[in-house]
Amino acid sequence: MLSNEAVANWRLALDVLQVAATLLAFAAAWWVRKTSANRTAINGVHKEMRATGLKLSGRIEGVERRITVAEKEMEHLPNKHDMDDLDRRFDELNRQVAGLAEAHRGTNHLLTVIHQHLLNNGSKAG
Incomplete structure (x- = not known):
């Protein structure tokens, strides 16, 4: 049988292993949550950029039409x-x-x- 000292050493090793496993699980959960939050934030930024891009695209098309009309009018000047x-x-x-x-x-x-x-x-x- 194991002596008290050996049991204490095993117990200490298992406690350290349990703390390490808990810390590892906590770090993994934190990393997953952080990655998910970042992905959500990035997706939100992409949606905003697409919406802004569509608005700007519409405004640019309007400006291009106005420039074309002005150019045609200037041909007669x-x-x-x-x-x-x-x-x-x-x-x-x-x-x-x-x-x-x-x-x-x-x-x-x-x-x-x-x-x-x-x-x-x-x-x-x-």
């Missing part, structure tokens, strides 16, 4: 060359109008002289 051509035409038109105004001043002066002459001759005749 005058470019720099067209604007320079219009500027030259306006300058020419301004010169022509100035010439007409000058000619009109001369004609107006002539009519004023004729009018004065008729008024002066008409007062002498009467």
